[in-house]
Amino acid sequence: MSNFWTILWHTYWTKIKTKSFLITTIITALLFVLLANITTIIDAFSNEETPKVAVIDETNSSIQAIERIEAYTSEEVILESVQQSEAEVDEKVISGEFTGALYLTSNGENLISGEYKSLSIADTTISSLLQTALQQIKTELTAESINLSPEQLQTLYAPVSFETTALEENAKSQEELSQARGLVYVVLFLIYFAVIMYASMIANEVATEKSSRIMEILISSTPPVQQMFAKILGIALLSVTQMLILGSIGFIALRESMSKLEGGWFEAFGFSNLSLGILVYAAIFFLLGYFLYATLAAFLGSLVSRIEDVQQMIMPMTMLVVVGFLLSMYGLSNPDTTFITIASYIPFFTPMLMFLRVGMLSLPVWEPILGMAVLIVTTIILAIFGARVYRGGVLMYGRSSSYKDIKKAIQLTKKEK
Template sequence: MNNFMAVVSFTLRNKMKTKSFIVTTIIIAVILSIGVNLPYIISQFKSEGGATKVGYTLSNLPEVTEPLKTYFDTNEGTNIHLVSYPDQGSQEGNEQVLKQGIKDGEISGYILLEEDAAAGFPKVTYKSESLMESSVTRTLRTGLQAVKVDYVIKDAQLSDAQKNLLLMPVQIEAAQISVMDNTGTGKTVEQQGLAMGFVYAMIIVLFMGIFITSQLIATEITAEKSSRVMEILVTSVAPLKQMFGKITGMSLVGLLQIVVYILVFLINVSLPHNKDLLAGWNLNLGDIDPLLYVYALVFYLTGYFLYSTLCAAVGSMVSRTEDLAQAMMPITMLALAGFYIGIFGMSSPDSMLIKTASFIPFFSPFAMFLRIGLTTPAWWEIVLSLALLAAAIFVLGWISAKIYRTGVLMYGKRPTFKELRKAMKAYKV
């Protein structure tokens, strides 16, 4: 037991002192800080005027352009200001003046209207130098829709109150319910959005924590074999204690990094400008179900121990770090498959693929966590998924331990199953 704790302590201290660990942690923390503050940073680079200036000519269907200008001038928050240009007597001349307005920085773009008898409303084209201006066209479309209603019903002699009722959008609220119990309660729209964002972020964290930290174990073991340090270590510490000590030590390193990133996230979210932004979006981190945090920790640890035992076994079989990437390819593909199942399954968490993957140990840390966060799986499904995951960890841990005991003593041979079997017979493992 003392040797095991010594390996855990050595792995933890040795990894935390390395420059790669410190630099990587700092870089990711900085990237996370920038990402959290990105909306505020972007807002600081916006022009002080705020509104996008869009040009038009006075002669271009004034029965549409004038009401449209009035709409944007009288509705706050539309973020568009229409700028009129005098009529030049021809379409080519009008467009030339509008293009000159863009060159001079007076407007960002301009609109052209053409008669369309079949549609009953003019065809509108917005032109600008930008490749994509979806927000501008979306706002213009909203204004044009309001003008179109007045344009079409101008002879219907409706009162202002009737027009307002006609233009008022239909309100519909969505709520997720749970039919697994008698309460029938579920998540509101805000809670659903918050849960989806949390699940998306945690799937990325799970992948980085499970896969990257597990790979570090294989890299460290292979490096020790390559430098012949392993020959010294096996004389003082039993191979199995080395393996599980390294796995436990690296799990603590991974958890420490995650705690650092969580603290960085919470500090940045607590900044005044970000608190105001969250309040404007009506987001409250307290709305996340506390059990979701527990499940995130459980699936992180179980997923980590599943992949780390495999990585330790592979690392023990490889004598040169140059060969490690090729030997790790099957495990890499499994981890990536689980990650992509989780990411692309967010749009359909109740699909048969996600349900099936949630019971496959290599994928369940991602798939079952996705189902718990976005749907309401039955309690027995969660228990069964965790039980299968625990059983897989036990079986693969036992097999990996046997491979590790033999693999750390193999030098100069390709890590094939034939050579491994011969070595296990020779060492009576």
């Protein structure tokens, strides 16, 4: 057992001191700080001059187009009436004197229309604002032509009163769903990237030791099964260390900028009302998902003796994670469909889909517990089978051709006995 802990800590300390680990942690931490202060950064770049738009008004003076547009655009755009030719105004836009030019015309029925010109149409902020204003003016003019009063027009365009009510007992409200959706979305991304990154790290670790022939020395002193689980737990400890570092930095960054985030996207996506229950479920399904895929990655990595073959060997495992993530993205808007419910009990999809359902729906306690049981049983079965493959796989050298090598690895295990 002492060799087990030796391999575990060796795996942990070797990985934690690598440049890739340090660089990844630093870059991710900086990204967390950037996201926490995104409002401040956007505001810093938004302190530009108010866009200035030249207006050539060829409508009937009774329409008072410019005054009406200013009423709808508020102070977001400065409108300046010009009495010059279209070519002269276009030249001023090109020279930068104006951000753009708005040409207003009307037909015989006093219906207004416009054309907006600027150096580029990539930025649609101003054009969309002006188009919305003209649409409102057109509505007003049409109402005036059929003698509708402002009160009648307001009644006509008032939004319909519409509410959604869930009859199921303990069902979540629309507000609770909106908040849960944002939190679940973020946690799903964490599960997705963590499983792919750390499971791949285990496979690469095993392949690296085989390629350097260190494995032959380890086999003589430590049973292969102990090696496999020592590496899995070593990388797990590494992932916990990295997440604690990033989580602490993210928490501090969010706490410092909390006042600016209140009432914005931070609150809209549910990050101001973190549920302890959801966080516990997130931790449980993350750990169970990690051990499931880590065990799979360990024995797949033992089948190859060259680092170049690792990605090809673990590609099916990666595709399972990707499929699970894509299903969870679909499930964010349809969490209670039969398809998502059934898929949430398929072990390789359970970490994401069951957590999605827990976060979005009011499930009976037995469902997430059953999902955990499915993951635990599958991981045990995979560990028993994987240990047999690992024991023979670490003795195989040469280019790995296909998954038929799993059969060869099991045969080597039997011979070893």
